[in-house]
Amino acid sequence: MTDTDTLTAQAPVPKDWIMAIAPYVPGKSKTDDGRSVIKLSSNENPFGTSETARAAFASAAQCLERYPDSAAVELRETLAAHYDLDPTRITCGTGSDEVLHMAAGAFAGPGDEIIYVRYGFTVYPIATRRVGATPVVAPDKDYATDVDAILARVTERTRVVFVANPNNPTGTYTARSEIARLHAALPRHVLLVLDQAYAEYLDPEDDDGGLELARTAPNVLVTRTFSKIFGLASARVGWGYASAEVIDAMNRIRQPFSFSIGAGQAAVAALKDKGFVERSRAHNKQWLAHFESEINALGNKGLRAVPSKANFSLVLFEGETSAETAYKALMDHGYIVRWLPGQDLPHGLRITIGAPEEMTGLIAALRKIVGAEV
Numbered sequence: 271m272t273d274t275d276t277l278t279a280q281a282p283v284p285k286d287w288i289m290a291i292a293p294y295v296p297g298k299s300k301t302d303d304g305r306s307v308i309k310l311s312s313n314e315n316p317f318g319t320s321e322t323a324r325a326a327f328a329s330a331a332q333c334l335e336r337y338p339d340s341a342a343v344e345l346r347e348t349l350a351a352h353y354d355l356d357p358t359r360i361t362c363g364t365g366s367d368e369v370l371h372m373a374a375g376a377f378a379g380p381g382d383e384i385i386y387v388r389y390g391f392t393v394y395p396i397a398t399r400r401v402g403a404t405p406v407v408a409p410d411k412d413y414a415t416d417v418d419a420i421l422a423r424v425t426e427r428t429r430v431v432f433v434a435n436p437n438n439p440t441g442t443y444t445a446r447s448e449i450a451r452l453h454a455a456l457p458r459h460v461l462l463v464l465d466q467a468y469a470e471y472l473d474p475e476d477d478d479g480g481l482e483l484a485r486t487a488p489n490v491l492v493t494r495t496f497s498k499i500f501g502l503a504s505a506r507v508g509w510g511y512a513s514a515e516v517i518d519a520m521n522r523i524r525q526p527f528s529f530s531i532g533a534g535q536a537a538v539a540a541l542k543d544k545g546f547v548e549r550s551r552a553h554n555k556q557w558l559a560h561f562e563s564e565i566n567a568l569g570n571k572g573l574r575a576v577p578s579k580a581n582f583s584l585v586l587f588e589g590e591t592s593a594e595t596a597y598k599a600l601m602d603h604g605y606i607v608r609w610l611p612g613q614d615l616p617h618g619l620r621i622t623i624g625a626p627e628e629m630t631g632l633i634a635a636l637r638k639i640v641g642a643e644v
């Protein structure tokens with residue numbers, strides 16, 4: 271035997287459910303040939319972040335040698351005051367991604383099932399397989415969440431249902447009445463995780479009632495993030511709200527120290543800067559509507575925007591120009607968007623709503639690419 275054979279023969283064997291994970295593919299920030307271009311591939315805030323949040327993060331450079339507060343007391347109390355919640359029922363994580371992993375980890379394992387929708391958020395299959403649970407995929411209804419399809423797949427083995435609202439990468443929204451219907455029909459042993467990463471982009475009347483459900487129901491977890499409207503994707507701060515019992519179970523597997531002191535202070539400051547959030551929401555509302563109408567005006571070229579309530583639009587290419595062709599051509603024009611063949615959407619591009627000049631430039635480029643009159 272050669273050395274390599276010996277090494278392989280003795281190598282540690284990963285669990286087969288781990289090897290079944292398709293690794294997460296992040297949005298690109300550079301073209302394939304290394305050029306920096308306008309990045310509309312990761313749903314980041316085009317306005318950056320709140321200046322007070324930036325200052326809070328910078329001043330925390332004074333305490334780099336200290337461990338952060340494991341219990342995140344100041345952040346939980348600020349969140350509780352802001353959203354009128356019980357601070358003892360909030361858990362914080364390294365991005366809401368960690369909170370999603372904690373939900374799967376605390377409530378499911380080998381032999382259990384976790385349901386999510388086709389075209390759901392790509393962290394759900396990873397969180398499911400990581401704990402050895404079985405993924406159960408519910409078909410969509412024209413790219414949106416289909417409550418009946420989810421309910422039809424509930425079994426005695428179901429432990430968790432993940433629903434993002436609005437959903438990523440489709441941007442689709444599930445109405446409050448549908449969320450209520452889903453919750454009412456779920457057995458109480460099933461944890462309903464309502465992933466509200468884009469909730470702050472919704473108009474107040476579009477509140478899906480998740481936090482209200484989580485206040486009283488024993489089996490609802492709402493997750494939120496500072497990565498999207500608050501513009502703190504790099505800080506990695508997310509949180510969840512559920513019953514004391516659900517939070518207690520999740521806290522047992524939480525990383526003892528997650529986001530840094532600076533990240534936590536930036537989150538506190540960002541929450542208090544209501545002007546920044548309001549400007550971001552107003553901008554998104556205006557430019558999302560404009561973008562969708564520009565895309566739908568290219569219907570004769572086979573383009574269609576899936577109706578979105580998030581800070582991005584899923585554009586479908588069902589005509590002569592393929593999504594792949596458009597993706598590559600947009601890169602040549604200086605725009606990186608997200609092409610989604612790995613998510614069963616080879617005919618889709620997910621495009622983040624950027625600054626006005628970025629959107630105008632991207633629309634002009636896209637018109638040229640599909641051969642529309644300019």
Ligand SMILES: *Cc1c(COP(=O)(O)O)cnc(C)c1O
Pocket residue numbers: 364365366367368391434437438465467494495496497498503506507508
């Ligand atoms: C971006 C996003 C998240 C949050 O990610 P973080 O880990 O908080 O940065 C969660 N769910 C969905 C659906 C998202 O799009």
